Amino acid sequence: MxxxxxxxxxxxxxxxSEDVVNDVxxxxxxxxxxxxxxxxxxxxxxxxxxxxxLLKKNSGDIFILDKELNKENINSIRKDVGIIFQNPDNQFIGATVEDDIAFGLENRQVGREEMRDIVKSFSEKVGMSSFLKSEPSNLSGGQKQRVAIAGVLALNPKILIMDEATSMLDPKGKVETLQLINEIRKENPSLTVVSITHDIEEAYLSDQVIVLKDGKVIASGKPEEIFKDEKSLEEMHLTVPFLYKVKNRMKELGYDVKNINSLEEAVDELCR
Ligand SMILES: Nc1ncnc2c1ncn2[C@@H]1O[C@H](COP(=O)(O)OP(=O)(O)OP(=O)(O)O)[C@@H](O)[C@H]1O
Ligand SMILES: [Mg+2]
Known part of the structure; x- marks a missing residue:
């Protein structure tokens, strides 16, 4: 589907004025x-x-899980779609971290006990369980973002959209968040993740890359296809992922690189 x-x-x-999303x-x-x-x-x-x-299209069609996004469907569609923005400050509603993660669940009339379990479990998953009684405004940017991620994942969305959601996190936080999302995908294989990112390593590991430029889709496909050509990447303002450079060179040297998906795996293969 x-x-x-x-x-x-x-x-x-x-x-x-000119379309900023143009016939996509x-x-x-x-x-x-x-x-x-x-x-x-x-x-x-x-x-x-x-x-x-959140914005109303000028023209064209959007279908989410086979339902057309329109006035009649928007509320039911929003139940299935979680979104995390770049700036976590705009995403807080609760007085404490706990309230905040629970907010969406309360709206869905989840029972007290179950809610407490879910909040506990997701705050642990994002490494924020010791902050449950803290005021969100006192957290660092990266901590706020972890809480926002927990709140969205707690609602068990079918589609998760992240708009540079990890750009405020330190390298460790970034890796941990992407790992968390991968774990959740393993538990729930039908979860679709759409991640807007400048992190080319992340793009490299995704199933599909969509490249936008001046409001148009200028390329779409598997990362191997998109990242094949260094020149076109420069045109897209992207740099060739380091992992890809390593894999390319390894291939030239006769290594089998098909199953290498991280630098660690590349190092393991080279040291074998
Ligand atoms: N609220 C707004 N009102 C008017 N123009 C806007 C508004 N928000 C964005 N734009 C313009 O629309 C275009 C697309 O902006 P958008 O924020 O979607 O880009 P982006 O790809 O997300 O960029 P970035 O990588 O910097 O986040 C830009 O030219 C921007 O100036
Ligand atoms: Mg943006």
């Missing part, structure tokens, strides 16, 4: 991890806002 299907989608913030079409399969990359101002965040109906 297609998780997201976008057809000829266009949007401009100011009427009569793509499909995202259920259960895949898709990254959207592209230079600053290419329309990535605008696209994310369109996908959850």
């Amino acid at each position: 297609k998780s997201i299907s976008v057809k000829h989608l266009s949007y401009s913030y100011v009427r009569e 079409s793509f499909d995202i399969e259920e259960g895949t991890y898709v990254t959207i990359v592209g230079p600053n101002g290419s329309g990535k965040s605008t696209l994310a806002r369109l996908l959850i109906g």
